[in-house]
Amino acid sequence: MSLQSWERQAQKGKDILNHSIPKQWLLPADKLPMSTQKNVVDFPRQSGLLSELELLITEMSATELVANMGQGKLTAQEVVVAFLKRSVLGHQLLNFATEFLADEAIARAKELDEYYERTGKLIGPLHGVPISVKEHIGFKNKTCNTGYVSWIDNVTPEDAHLLQLLAKAGAVFHVRTNQPQSLMHLCCSNNITGITLNPYNRTLTPGGSSGGEGASMGFKCAPLGIGTDIGGSIRCPAAFCGAYGFRPTTMRMPMAGIQVAALGQETIHGVVGPLASSSLEDCELFSKAVLSQEPWNDERTLVPVPWKTVTPTRDMTIAIMWDDGCVRPHPPITRALRLARDKLVAAGIKVVDWEPYKHDEGWDIIVSFPSPPSSSLFTDPNPTKSTLYYPDAGALQRAMLNDSGEPARPLTDWALSYARSTPLTHPEAWKYQHKRDVFIDGYHAVMKRRGVDFIISPPYPSVAAVMGESQYWNYTAIWNLVDFPSAVFPSGLTVDSELDVLTEEDGKYVPRSEVDEREWRKYKGPERFEGAPIGLQISGARFRDEEMLAAAKMVEEVVRDGRKVA
Amino acid sequence: MSLQSWERQAQKGKDILNHSIPKQWLLPADKLPMSTQKNVVDFPRQSGLLSELELLITEMSATELVANMGQGKLTAQEVVVAFLKRSVLGHQLLNFATEFLADEAIARAKELDEYYERTGKLIGPLHGVPISVKEHIGFKNKTCNTGYVSWIDNVTPEDAHLLQLLAKAGAVFHVRTNQPQSLMHLCCSNNITGITLNPYNRTLTPGGSSGGEGASMGFKCAPLGIGTDIGGSIRCPAAFCGAYGFRPTTMRMPMAGIQVAALGQETIHGVVGPLASSSLEDCELFSKAVLSQEPWNDERTLVPVPWKTVTPTRDMTIAIMWDDGCVRPHPPITRALRLARDKLVAAGIKVVDWEPYKHDEGWDIIVSFPSPPSSSLFTDPNPTKSTLYYPDAGALQRAMLNDSGEPARPLTDWALSYARSTPLTHPEAWKYQHKRDVFIDGYHAVMKRRGVDFIISPPYPSVAAVMGESQYWNYTAIWNLVDFPSAVFPSGLTVDSELDVLTEEDGKYVPRSEVDEREWRKYKGPERFEGAPIGLQISGARFRDEEMLAAAKMVEEVVRDGRKVA
Structure with missing residues (x-):
């Protein structure tokens, strides 16, 4: 039976993944836990693949790793190899990767070790820290499909701005991670590399849309990961996988070079931010390493609000x-x-x-506004249908599916079931955007009032x-x-x-x-x-x-x- | 001949203006310059209405006025009365006001004088500074028509956030000023209070859309004024009237309570900012007085970038x-x-x-993008028509006209002639928004490259x-x-x-x-x-x-x- 055209395209994504897996670290199927074994978080220790030192390394936070490398106790190369091995294992159990970057990562780690040997100094605050990266964050000359078969051949010409800054700070990118079709599931499945599983219970989802990152953190395939979040896509996978996640305020973290179909959509801004396997301190380390480079001087749509050091207080x-x-x-x-x-x-x-401040109204502003403003302009045929996520009635997402002919995943259908049958007019969209801004002020005001x-x-x-x-x-x-x-x-x-x-x-x-x-x-x-x-x-x-x-x-x-x- | 319904509505706006004029300071028509006299900037001195002291006061900058009040040399009351008199004169010659606030202004000035007498201190950095205010910036319990007859009965429930902050800093609002129909002319005429003239040559326009402010500054009816700017509406009137104007970066100055039909429109952000009759220093005084109150703590869509003091340098x-x-x-x-x-x-x-960086392309992004992105989604029937100002094909502005039946002014027709015959789809609008952001980065990059x-x-x-x-x-x-x-x-x-x-x-x-x-x-x-x-x-x-x-x-x-x- 011949493959359909979209399946042949999807196969390209599978091929990229399969070719990239460092084969020397693959365990044979009979050494893996039974597929019915739900919880696999302890398997690295049982697998025999990782040495005691490698187990120790992969259980450290980024902060601890940097400290050890700064004292010459660990090399960047042994760190990245340990995490690569754990990632290969994790991928065999959880299907969380879309592409391994082993050769580049090891080469970069060697450069960092040489730098350290030559100067006695770390290159930056993330020296030698392996970071896993959600697939739709573009790498130079690599494909970036954002979970859509129709973008399987989309090659990005440059590293995303954020990756450039993290690399300058010393980070090593060793694996790219899975995301759901459309990026609009709190789950993680697509028609390219399939479904990612939760390391604590493989019948559960690792969450999404940064689901590959959730699995990566939960299985400790990296101390830090990069996710994006427009409705929970960093926080949900972090929570589902026993990890840490930080959704920053918008317009602080560099977004240039992150690929999404709806680039330029501003009704709700997506943000990028860190996930961490073992500490919130690492989220801070990540944020400070990025913002101390003043990314707003190059990406001018960011706001120049420097990262400041805050001392925790009990007075709150x-x-x-x-x-x-x-x-x-x-x-x-x-x-x-x-x-x-x-x-x-x-x-x-x-x-x-x-006492929640009108969360029902908040949700209505995002997806279904039941009481349209009254005016001759606003004769809305879909008064209870999606506004801020899909003001276009989901047309763009549907076009992304249609372009390849791939079928919609059930949760894509679910997300699009919120979409209207007709687009919002622009004046309607403006009303909702204004409602959003009023709601933002209202939420802050009630917090302030309640102290x-x-x-x-x-x-x-x-x-x-x-x-x-x-x-x-x-x-x-x-x-x-x-x-x-x-x-x-x-x-x-x-x-x-x-x-x-x-x-x-x-x-x-x-x-x-x-x-x-x-x-x-x-x-x-x-x-x-x-x-x-x-x-x-x-x-x-x-x-x-x-x-x-x-x-x-x-x-x-x-x-x-x-x-x-x- | 009976008035049409829109004319009866428009008359309400004229009535508000006419009732508000402090009649005691009106000059009889025969004491005014001939209507053919073009330049009237010297008339205050010739009019006999203002005393020498009042002439002196009205020629001072806000900074000088505050200094004099701080030394007890001037009272807030004599200051505001001087500017009120000059404003009445200016209005007779230029038709720049939409409403005088004489009683409130004098009452407020008296309060400030009492405060100063009691404490020996100024209440704030704008103590006693008269400020003229563009009409669409809402005042509590006053109408706000934004230049449209259809909004003639629109009463705003609160002072705009900016007005609240300026008032706290000591400002006194004495006159509201004219704007064009639709706010989208670089000129100043509407069907309510008519056409505003340029004090330097009454056959010329004072510019727009903050045209009343331009005239107010040019005639020195206030040392400071408040305008708004989405395409030049502060700067053009300032330039046309020999005055000063400052268009701040977006998201710094408080916008809440400023009325526009397209509230929530974000394709191009409008901003509010000061005009000044006699110095850029006053623009700084205004900005610092506002931002030192950290308006972002209440208006949470602003960014927390404090106003900082910068020492001018020749090294640039x-x-x-x-x-x-x-x-x-x-x-x-x-x-x-x-x-x-x-x-x-x-x-x-x-x-x-x-050498300008692609200003033609910039203009295309704003109003007419000649080469639409190629995709099945982008079968644009109006490839060379307005995008970021009128993604809705001007529907909202046309509805604002239709709601009252008032005729479009010629420059409203002109602005709408840029509008498309069909709205942009949302995905098209997102593409243009992304183009805009890329253009922003591009412009900054070329400046940096050229030093x-x-x-x-x-x-x-x-x-x-x-x-x-x-x-x-x-x-x-x-x-x-x-x-x-x-x-x-x-x-x-x-x-x-x-x-x-x-x-x-x-x-x-x-x-x-x-x-x-x-x-x-x-x-x-x-x-x-x-x-x-x-x-x-x-x-x-x-x-x-x-x-x-x-x-x-x-x-x-x-x-x-x-x-x-x-």
Whole structure:
């Protein structure tokens, strides 16, 4: 049976991946865990592929790695080889890569080692740090398909601006990672390199759209990764995979050279930011390394707001959002929120409850505005359909599918089901953009009025979703709408077969809407989510990225072990 | 003959104006200059309405006024009364006001005087400074029509954010000023309060869209005014009226509460900024007074870039743009550019010629993109029609006209003649937005490569245009596209009946296009522009507002009298 034309195109993407895999580190199939084994995070130790030193290296944070290389205790080459080996293993188990960059990475690591030997100095704050990179961030003279078969031959002429800056700071890029078709799933599957799995439970999704990055971080294939986020795409994979993620305020991190079909779309700005395998400190390291190079001098659509060093303080008020007023979080999430509340209170930090500020209205502004403004101009035939993500009624995404003939993945259909049947007129789009701006001011004003500095919330109604089930975006997307810098960190808890059973009270819960019911019914019990880590999200006012990260670090320390509270 | 419905509505706007005029200061018609007298800038001295002290007060800058009030030499009340009297006179001669705020202004001035008496201190950096305000900047419980009859009953519930901050800094608002229908003329006429005239030559336009502000500054009805600018609307009136104007980088000055039909439109951002009657220093005073209040803490779509104090330096490279490569400037403009070049060189400042960076392409991105991107999605039926100003094909502006039935003014028709017959699709608009961003980076890159810090250019191809003839926007709009902070200042020259005659060489000029020919043919000779001041524009990199203003001050001092060059 002959391949269809789109399949032949997709094969090119598979070929790029397959040719790039360093074959010397592939384990034979019979040495791998059974495909029915859900949790594979401990496999690197069992595999025999990595030495003790390599295991140690790959469990270090970027900050620790740089410190060790600065003391001459580790070379960049042994660091990148360790992470490459772990990445190959991770890919065999999780299908998270789209292209390995082994030769370039090792060559670059050697250069860095030579530099260090010659000068006795590190080349920059990310000297020798292996970083995995979401596929749609362009590399010079490499293809960049953004999850679409129609772009399989799209070769980018230059490294993305961000990659240039990270490289200058000493970073080594060793693997490119998977993303979903359309980039608009909180899951990770496409028609090119397929479906990426969650290392804590391979029946669950690693999240998306930076799903390959989630898997990379969860399996510790790199200490740092680069993701992008327009509705949760950094934070959801970080949370689902027991890792760290930081969605910065827009217009700070360099975006030039990141490929998306809707380049120039501004109704909701996408952002790029770091994920980290083992610490929020690494997210800071990454951000500072980039912004200290003043990228706004070349990418002039960025704002010149330098990265500043902020000392964490206990003098803050943290609010806990138990529920967004729309969709009830699953029991494990609520348990982690309780732990956070209790530990923070015990540590003497002021904690209040957060009554969500019109999250339903926020979601309406993003995807479905039920009450169109009244005027002869606004005779909207789709008053409850998508506005800010798809003002074009999804035409561009559909054209991207049609151009190759590839079928839509189920979650692409899901995302496009929000799209209108006709585009918004421009004046309608302007109204929604203005509504968005008013909502941004409103959210900040209510925080100020309540004296709240930061909000802890679920990153998602559930822990890592069952593959294909990630449908409710608004625990993360709300912060995209109001452009709050937000970070995700593991609570230290995982789903517990005893603590997380549905209680009698849970059984009596009457959902507030169809959506609430749909999400609530997905829980059923802890078994479906066995082994999944429970992440938490923290968010703060626009442009207060540094303060938010400092607070996040303190909160995480308190929540995870109670140490280090000054 | 009965009035049409739109005329009855328009009458409400006229009534608001007429009721608000402080009648005690109106001169009888026979005391006014003949309507054929073109230049009226000296009339305040001849009128007998203002005392010597009042003449002195109204010729002071805001900085000088504040200094005098701070030393107890002037009261806020006598200051505002002086400017009110001059404003009434100016209105009789130029028709620049839409509403006087005499009672409120005097009451506020009294409060300020009481505060000063009680505390011995000024209330803020703008203590007692009268400021005229373009009509579409909303005042609490006042109407705000934005030049459209259909909005004649539009009452704004709050003072615009900027007005709140200026008031806190001590400003006194005494008069609201005229603007053109649609706000999209570089001229100033509407169907409500009519046509505003240029104080230097009443057959010329004061420019637009902040035309009332241009007249206010040129006639010294206030030391400071507030304008808005999406294509030249601060700078063109400042230049046409021998005044100063500053278009800041976007997202710095508070925009909340400024009324426009297309609120939420972001293809090209409008900005608000100061005009000043007598110094660039006042533009700085205004900006610092606003930004020192950190407006981004309340208006969260602003960026937190504090206003910084910059010491002017001679160590800079200034480029002179003699021609934008599209439309040849008229002889007086070229003469002023030569003066600037010669004086700057004589002062030891490095001056180079500026070869414009693709201004034709810039203009194409704004209004008419001749080569649409090729894709099945982009089957554009109007490939050469307006994009970023009117992605909606002008539908919103036309609806604003249709809602009242008022006829379009000729320059509204002109602006809309750029509009497409069908709207851009959203994906097309995104492409153009991306083109815009690439163009922004490109312009900055070429400046950096050439080592140029600031560019001096014509603000317009001509000095103040003949009424109704302002058609070519791109000497100012190009800086809106690339978001360069830009200022306008008077060269100190006015049109000269001998120096500015067309030479034999001028007669041989072969225009490069129809547009070039149209603009060039408008000159004819100095007689049409008798008395018009010649302004210059200076622009610098995005977000370098403070550096640009510091450079502008130094350049102006050098160009106007050669003094003060350190």
